[in-house]
Amino acid sequence: MSATQTPSRPDTKFIVILSDGMAENPLDALGGKTPLEAAHTPNMDRVAAMGVVGQVNIIPDSQSPGSDVGNLSVLGYDPDRYLTGRAPLEAGAMGIELKSNQVAFRCNLVTLIGDEMHDYSAGHITSEEAAELIEAVGSRLGGDGRTFFPGVQYRHILVADEKYDVLKGTPPHDIMGQPFADHFPKGDGADEVIGWMKQSWDILKGHPVNRKRIASGKSPANSIWLWGQGKAPSLTTYPEKYGLKGSAISAVDLVRGIARYAGLDVLHVDGITGLLDTNYVGKAEVGLNSLEDGDFVYIHVEAPDEMGHAGDPQKKIQAIEHIDREIVSRVLDYMQRHPHTRVAILPDHKTLCTTRTHERGRVPFTACGVGIEADAIPVYTEKSAAVSEHDFPVGSKWMDWFLGVER
Numbered sequence: 001m002s003a004t005q006t007p008s009r010p011d012t013k014f015i016v017i018l019s020d021g022m023a024e025n026p027l028d029a030l031g032g033k034t035p036l037e038a039a040h041t042p043n044m045d046r047v048a049a050m051g052v053v054g055q056v057n058i059i060p061d062s063q064s065p066g067s068d069v070g071n072l073s074v075l076g077y078d079p080d081r082y083l084t085g086r087a088p089l090e091a092g093a094m095g096i097e098l099k100s101n102q103v104a105f106r107c108n109l110v111t112l113i114g115d116e117m118h119d120y121s122a123g124h125i126t127s128e129e130a131a132e133l134i135e136a137v138g139s140r141l142g143g144d145g146r147t148f149f150p151g152v153q154y155r156h157i158l159v160a161d162e163k164y165d166v167l168k169g170t171p172p173h174d175i176m177g178q179p180f181a182d183h184f185p186k187g188d189g190a191d192e193v194i195g196w197m198k199q200s201w202d203i204l205k206g207h208p209v210n211r212k213r214i215a216s217g218k219s220p221a222n223s224i225w226l227w228g229q230g231k232a233p234s235l236t237t238y239p240e241k242y243g244l245k246g247s248a249i250s251a252v253d254l255v256r257g258i259a260r261y262a263g264l265d266v267l268h269v270d271g272i273t274g275l276l277d278t279n280y281v282g283k284a285e286v287g288l289n290s291l292e293d294g295d296f297v298y299i300h301v302e303a304p305d306e307m308g309h310a311g312d313p314q315k316k317i318q319a320i321e322h323i324d325r326e327i328v329s330r331v332l333d334y335m336q337r338h339p340h341t342r343v344a345i346l347p348d349h350k351t352l353c354t355t356r357t358h359e360r361g362r363v364p365f366t367a368c369g370v371g372i373e374a375d376a377i378p379v380y381t382e383k384s385a386a387v388s389e390h391d392f393p394v395g396s397k398w399m400d401w402f403l404g405v406e407r
């Protein structure tokens, strides 16, 4: 893109603020405005005024508009080539090293009633209860190349042989209230995987954790459900690909997993939740501090997405305003002190308050800093982006442009 040249000094700092699900279509509830338009965002508009606004088509037509696809694409990796499944990304976030001859499955603890998938989360079972159950499952069904790893709440991982990579499984949250047997994994090796799921029934049925849950009126975790398996994605890391030492901050497993595979340090920040009450200031401060010896930081904020899923435009506006006031303002202060910096703000996909789900389609970005010549667009909204000449039809090319290594 002509507005940008390669940063001329090697010590440029790059900051990406990924505002998950922030973009949206106009809402009747907001008088025809989007949450981003309705929100008071003087700092984001300052970035727009100093730099450029444009559009990115982050989600390829071939992929569904999830945060796994979106964040891979924004970070510069073509999802068609690099996305191998959800479970290997989550395994990465948990620090599980997958060998090249292994796959990771997502292993949900679920509640089956009769022949139906009653609850994909086993009544949002606690991590402590789940750990006991997964240990019991692992001690009986583990071995012979299989290892069960306890995760958070109902979300666990099974590492198994690579031969199961070919299976087609189904997310349990997509088949709530439906006959589960219709949605067992299909393909070569499916019988064995279905066998483990069925064997878990006996192991879990009389387990003390489940007895206690039933006694207190909660759903028992009476089955495991295996799906979403894949091999480790082989991403060229940021040091290899861009010559950059970078970090990432996110409360979301998937995003942390992608970051690890991309060779980014996943930084710890106290009190980050993935929700509206997350620690915005902490994210900004830890992220900016990492630039003392790093070149790149990816600050991911989940809150706008969650407020979209909640169908609450006012809370989505609040999330966007928190990001503007607590994060973007600090980044602008940092740029005053360190002029050789570039910053970008963008979402990974739209999350609609109307449908409470993600939608594909172009999303707006804004970026400013060293080497980025200002265009004439002074505000950052979906509408202002739509009239911009800056358009990236292939989302995974956007990062090359932002980092000034356009090829």
Ligand SMILES: [Zn+2]
Pocket (backbone or CB within 6 Å): 021, 067, 305, 306, 309, 351, 358
């Ligand atoms: Zn979402």
